[in-house]
Amino acid sequence: MQKLKEEIGQVLAPLVDLDPSEVINLLEVPPEPEFGDLAFPCYVLSKKLKKAPPLIARELSEKLADEEGHFWGKAEPRGPYINFYIAPQSFSQEILNQIWRQGSEYGHTNIGNGGNLPIDYSSPNIAKPFGVGHIRSTVIGHALYLIYRAIGYNSIGVNHLGDWGTQFGKLIVAFERWGDQEKLESDPVNYLYHLYVRFHQEADKDPALDDEARLWFKKLEAGEEEATAYWKSFRQLSLDNYAVIYDLLGIKFEHFHGESHYNEMLDDVIELALEKGIAKESEGALMVDLEPHGLPPVMLRKKDGATLYITRDLAAAIYRHERFHFARSLYVVGAEQTLHFQQLFKVLELLGFEWARNCVHVPFGLIRFKEGRMSTRAGKIILLDEVLQRSINLARQIIEEKNPDLEDKEHAARAVGIGAVRFGDLSNDRIKNIEFDWDKVLDFSGETAAYIQYAHARICSILRKAEPDYRQWDDRAVALLTEEEEVTLIKTLALLPDKIIASAENYRPSILARYLIDVAREFNRFYHHCPVLNSSNDLKHGRLLLIDAAGQVITNGLGLLGIIAPEEM
């Protein structure tokens, strides 16, 4: 498609007195297929030429009639537009051959040029169970990690574990008062969660507990022995639990540095802030006034001397820059922390770090219940583990029903079950809140991952039944693909590189997810209109090459969303 644009730009530019790049920017995709594949709107020329746009379109089309293009067949005026139509055969040969040659690399580019790109994602708070609320950061972040790799960045997965802070004081208080070592060891995370919830219940009645918790955290920061022992134990038990979930999701992080990792750097950060004259004492605490920048003030150090979240985030940001010299640094964190990141980036800027502008907060909406928000403290959450297990179970059940002879049912059930949960989270614009609904989570029809996976399984099924000698490139066979469903499918396949780039630039995996629905839809239309194995030899060969390419696009695309496309399901 890009080549077609360039071709049109070259030919049209001299006729309208614009740069080819300007022409390319003006080109748009028409709303209906019958209006061609690309259109040039003539409104912009009407002022300059003092003529009505439809007249300009007619005149230009006449001039273009003499021009020959490799990829465009004809140019016709329609109202105020010049509509360009692709030359299907050379276009199909170009696109399918490109997919054929590039295989699993199709769609990838090198825009990033190897630049480092740390992505802070998942980052659960220790002592809290992994609820569905955490899945958004995990799934969106991991998709961006993969997508940025595909456009040539060196993504670095950073799990900024919430393993420090006052919540540890709370947990210690709760464990000291009501804890049971045996229960802790038998089901650590749920038990810590139980203690955490109980703490907040009791603290509502007895605020002194909060003071006690702050005191314990202060001890922890001071390196006091008993507090440190508790912390180590709670932390490790939680990590072991997360490992199971990350394993199930197929996620690995390059860096597992929690907030605690930055403890030694906090003094330097505070010193730097004082040195730059941006921090000052206020009621015993250390503050940065952001009033001149239209933001509320931030606190770097509490009056009891303990540090806060933002202090550790400052240290972490500086650490990441020193270590990676990143091209960009991403934070995939909920939208409720937008203000925090505005403050964080502003303080970095005030500290004199020019790279602060390369730090990007990628926010996303909440997962809510119909009745209101989820709350760890109140114990109103749904565990990710349960969601995944139920989804996998349902997938297994459906496979049992529809494909009882399948060999590796477990592999397919996991791919479909986990894929459904992932896709549900990726397919909508990340900024919007999601209402949690079991019926929606456990629905594998319509615009879902299963729909795309199913198309892929059908492709694999046909390819398995085909003679293996289709596996050679044949320009002549591809030139026979002239049915409407074939051409539309090929045009759709051609869009993958653009979609990956758009997903990355907008930090929106949903663009890629939606596109893959289109690919599957166009394949299904083709499938119902054009027999593959029962076609005559050359046409069969061409169609096999076409569906092979479609399968490749689905595999590559779903892969970038962290979703597996099984060969059978």
Add this chain to the structure above:
RNA sequence: GCGCCUGUAGCUCAGGGGAUAGAGCAACGGAUUCCUAAUCCGUGUGCCGCAGGUUCGAUUCCUGCCAGGCGCACCA
């Protein structure tokens, strides 16, 4: 009170300065001697929250308002 985000079909959501605003779900009707019917084909639905403004043209951009969500000094 101030700030940020969201408002599109009955429901869930795409789209986004330009040609008649699209999908899925739900409802109804149809397709399987043929490559997996988790599929496909058909039928109906819209003051694109409201009011102004910019523009040749606004559902899209700007301002105000309304509704919902989320934040705003010792949590993360």
